[in-house]
Amino acid sequence: MGTIYRKGKEGRRATSWPRWGKDPEEILGLLPEGLRRREPPWLPQVSQGELVRHYTELSRMNYGVDTGFYPLGSCTMKYNPKLHEELACLPGFAELHPLLPEEATQGMLEVLWRLGELLKGIAGMPGITLQPAAGAHGELTGMLLIRRYFEDKGELERRTKILLPDSAHGTNPASAAMMGFQVVSVPSNEQGTVDLAALEERLGEDVAGIMLTVPNTLGIFERDILRITAMVHEVGGLCYFDGANLNAFLGRARPGDMGADIFHFNLHKTFSTPHGSGGPGAGPLAVSEPLLPYLPVPQIVKEGDRFMLSYEVPKTIGRVHPFFGNVLVMVKALAYILTLGDEGLREASAGAVLAANYLRVRLRDIYAVPYDGLCKHEFVASTKNLGVKARDVAKRLIDYGFHPPTVYFPLIVEEALMIEPTETETLETLDAFIDAMHRIAEEAQKQPELLAEAPHNAPVRRLDEVKAAREPVLREERP
Amino acid sequence: MEYVPHTRADIERMLRAIGVEDVEELFDDIPEEIRKNYVPLGLPPLSELEVRQELEALAARNRKLVPFVGFGLYDHYIPAVVNELARRSEFYTAYTPYQAEVSQGTLTWMFEYQTMICELTGMEVANASMYDGATALAEAVLMARRIVGGDRVLVPRSLNPFHREVVETYCRGAGIGVVDVPYDETGRLTLGDVPEGTVALIVQQPNGLGIIEDLSGLKERLGDVFLIVSVYPVALGVLEPPGSFGADIVVGEGQPLGNPLSFGGPLLGIFATRRKYLRMMPGRVSGRTVDAEGKEGYVMTLQTREQHIRRERATSNICTNSALCALRATIYLAALGAEGLREVALLSLEKAHDLAEAIAGIPGYELAFSGPFFNEFVVKCPDPAGVVKRLYREGIAVGPPEYVARMGVEGAFSVAVTEKRTEGELQRLVEVLRG
Numbered sequence: 001m002g003t004i005y006r007k008g009k010e011g012r013r014a015t016s017w018p019r020w021g022k023d024p025e026e027i028l029g030l031l032p033e034g035l036r037r038r039e040p041p042w043l044p045q046v047s048q049g050e051l052v053r054h055y056t057e058l059s060r061m062n063y064g065v066d067t068g069f070y071p072l073g074s075c076t077m078k079y080n081p082k083l084h085e086e087l088a089c090l091p092g093f094a095e096l097h098p099l100l101p102e103e104a105t106q107g108m109l110e111v112l113w114r115l116g117e118l119l120k121g122i123a124g125m126p127g128i129t130l131q132p133a134a135g136a137h138g139e140l141t142g143m144l145l146i147r148r149y150f151e152d153k154g155e156l157e158r159r160t161k162i163l164l165p166d167s168a169h170g171t172n173p174a175s176a177a178m179m180g181f182q183v184v185s186v187p188s189n190e191q192g193t194v195d196l197a198a199l200e201e202r203l204g205e206d207v208a209g210i211m212l213t214v215p216n217t218l219g220i221f222e223r224d225i226l227r228i229t230a231m232v233h234e235v236g237g238l239c240y241f242d243g244a245n246l247n248a249f250l251g252r253a254r255p256g257d258m259g260a261d262i263f264h265f266n267l268h269k270t271f272s273t274p275h276g277s278g279g280p281g282a283g284p285l286a287v288s289e290p291l292l293p294y295l296p297v298p299q300i301v302k303e304g305d306r307f308m309l310s311y312e313v314p315k316t317i318g319r320v321h322p323f324f325g326n327v328l329v330m331v332k333a334l335a336y337i338l339t340l341g342d343e344g345l346r347e348a349s350a351g352a353v354l355a356a357n358y359l360r361v362r363l364r365d366i367y368a369v370p371y372d373g374l375c376k377h378e379f380v381a382s383t384k385n386l387g388v389k390a391r392d393v394a395k396r397l398i399d400y401g402f403h404p405p406t407v408y409f410p411l412i413v414e415e416a417l418m419i420e421p422t423e424t425e426t427l428e429t430l431d432a433f434i435d436a437m438h439r440i441a442e443e444a445q446k447q448p449e450l451l452a453e454a455p456h457n458a459p460v461r462r463l464d465e466v467k468a469a470r471e472p473v474l475r476e477e478r479p
Numbered sequence: 480m481e482y483v484p485h486t487r488a489d490i491e492r493m494l495r496a497i498g499v500e501d502v503e504e505l506f507d508d509i510p511e512e513i514r515k516n517y518v519p520l521g522l523p524p525l526s527e528l529e530v531r532q533e534l535e536a537l538a539a540r541n542r543k544l545v546p547f548v549g550f551g552l553y554d555h556y557i558p559a560v561v562n563e564l565a566r567r568s569e570f571y572t573a574y575t576p577y578q579a580e581v582s583q584g585t586l587t588w589m590f591e592y593q594t595m596i597c598e599l600t601g602m603e604v605a606n607a608s609m610y611d612g613a614t615a616l617a618e619a620v621l622m623a624r625r626i627v628g629g630d631r632v633l634v635p636r637s638l639n640p641f642h643r644e645v646v647e648t649y650c651r652g653a654g655i656g657v658v659d660v661p662y663d664e665t666g667r668l669t670l671g672d673v674p675e676g677t678v679a680l681i682v683q684q685p686n687g688l689g690i691i692e693d694l695s696g697l698k699e700r701l702g703d704v705f706l707i708v709s710v711y712p713v714a715l716g717v718l719e720p721p722g723s724f725g726a727d728i729v730v731g732e733g734q735p736l737g738n739p740l741s742f743g744g745p746l747l748g749i750f751a752t753r754r755k756y757l758r759m760m761p762g763r764v765s766g767r768t769v770d771a772e773g774k775e776g777y778v779m780t781l782q783t784r785e786q787h788i789r790r791e792r793a794t795s796n797i798c799t800n801s802a803l804c805a806l807r808a809t810i811y812l813a814a815l816g817a818e819g820l821r822e823v824a825l826l827s828l829e830k831a832h833d834l835a836e837a838i839a840g841i842p843g844y845e846l847a848f849s850g851p852f853f854n855e856f857v858v859k860c861p862d863p864a865g866v867v868k869r870l871y872r873e874g875i876a877v878g879p880p881e882y883v884a885r886m887g888v889e890g891a892f893s894v895a896v897t898e899k900r901t902e903g904e905l906q907r908l909v910e911v912l913r914g
Binding site: 005024027037042043051054061065066072075078079090091098101107110118122137143169174226249266272319320323331353357394398423425453458462468476 | 480482483484485489490492493494496497498502505506507508509510512513514516517518519520521522523524525527529530531533534535536537538539540541542543544546548550551552554558560562563564566567568569570571572573574575576577578579580581582583584585587588590591593594595597598599604605607608610611612613614621639641642644645647648649651652653654691693694695715716717718719720723732739740741742743744745746757763764765766767768769770771772774775776777778780781782783785786787788789790791792793795796797798799800801802803804806810812813814815816817818819820821822823825826828829832833851853871876878879882898
């Protein structure tokens, strides 16, 4: 399948535009000569029919949640309600410019305000900003808040360290480092949770905070969470919670009650807004009382029955997004929460945890589960005991019609398969997946080449990633 | 609940396999004192119909004003093919193409997008998207510092004030000082001496006041200091691209390429640079390779720059980006071609100039700057706040005076025009200004 650049022909076009009044050359004369484009950009020249066939064909080479089971750990690939898409396209939302007067955007501001209030309730925390465009952007915003907080207290100079469990998402250390913090790793214990003695050793007055994922990336809830957050608070540090795994305790427990100071939501994960081939997501951030004075502006507030923008945050870190964040994603998240209600939120986490534990117990006889025990919404298996590569099992799953789990993460498990089924898959699908995993384990012994050469019936065979990195070809070259 | 398929019998079977009696037992590992503190939201579940009605009612409470507002986001026409194709659920229900063999659709259009962005900007490599134009600009400054070193960045007073605020936020956190660069009566920036320790000069093209900057000679004056240019991609249909003027990094807000205004999000961050800086660039990249049978295909490549591999030494923390918006931009550019893009740019250019001429002809109104502009311009008048209110009452929105003032122009509002604005709308605006 070639790119669109290999389709079409000189002189074809897919769109038409109104005629202008003047001669085009005369219009161009409005621009200074030296700044007029000398050579047109090289763009495709295709008919509308060719264009539609090309992107339809590309879509068929993709695997989405609507195609089949997508147990990509840490990504919460649940079913994406179709209502969401229609609501986000309503002209009353989609066609609004963000700089219209407040009188003209009351409905939009109400959406944002209501979502903010609901997210505060879910987090059990008093402050919110909707601006971060993704989880990692929320982390970066969190690091800015921590800096500002300690700057205000005159402690920034000495609070140089952010602690991170060794099971953390890669975005965590990257976000901390981007804002100038030194990253200090905290090892996990045999249960896969934070080693309290190791944490104790690393705690001191040079610690600005800790970044935790709850439940952690092994899918295990930190039973000592209250102890951990208390220990960090004891030395004056702040607790950042990565909310990627909120689906595990939705409607049942609140990060604010666990000692979180900052908590980011991933609306594209937990609230199914969806993932869009890699974005846009949204990463709203809830904060505890001490961090309220530093939140980004503007804040969306309600006075009487009016919604308005407020810039009255005395020590704000400023804006992290040019406007209000990924608003259309938020429209979908609000629709999702309203659909579920309290009952549905609990049902979602119950279904997710039930499905994950079911898969865990049905797979653990064949695939090693190094940190076995009650898991939350996901768990991590390993292919090491079978003597095969996680990558090969993953690619073979494609032949069975499944999207592979997350592989080689978290880093503390060798040949890791991180499996997150979500609550929206039927028991029949889970059983079919278990069956495929069993068969692949058998194939690994009897016909290992089936795995090593997989996939066999995807749009392409296994792709050469080394070649791609060694001789980067990153664009189509002009003929 | 319609999204969860588990029947009573399914639940029983799963519980038996796990060896627990009740679903609630699965949450025993969460300390009880935490669980018992949970406060429900007080929300009953709603049917699809009820949720639709509720959200439609909220959408209806927003008043439709004819948008003559710009500030980086522009009301261009989105051809029906863009909406139709980008809404295919094989695209929107997929995630980052970690598994290349089942993500060839995404990886192929990412490769097309990278090509198109290089062509538009005149640069050699582009990533597959950032969140928006403002954070792309901030990331460009951070990337420049990794290469150039230094501790301050030169920022024009005429930079889009929202982009400026985001850059300032990031720079404060990263320990980079912001030094203002003034503009003259034409509205163009005037670059004085480049101080020691400068990371980069930011130039916006056209700038926040709508004025087209003259990029020639800037890079020569900067030497090793980076020239970062933030572009309005539609304008590049008729303007010489920054790559021709030696820009080191080109960023921009990609919303005008086939994405709705969306009350300011989601947006699309464009990011392109020189090939020699490829390994310092943030964000995802799709690369061409071959499969085991020698057939062409695409993978995410150069991932050793990225956070999931490099962790605290990554070029950025970005993970989820703005892929679906980049897909829309790709389809938009493929649909328009160079010719269509030029036509859209010419229409916007022509209408903006017709309107500017008409406004400048009204007693009391004048253009704030004498420099050349593309489709956005600043108008000075005695009572801009009153004028803007009068326009709102008549169903017309222009660029608010308070935001124009943030670029140092008092007593003025701004006007942006796209091909969507009709003769009738232009006339109406002029009539209301005449009073």
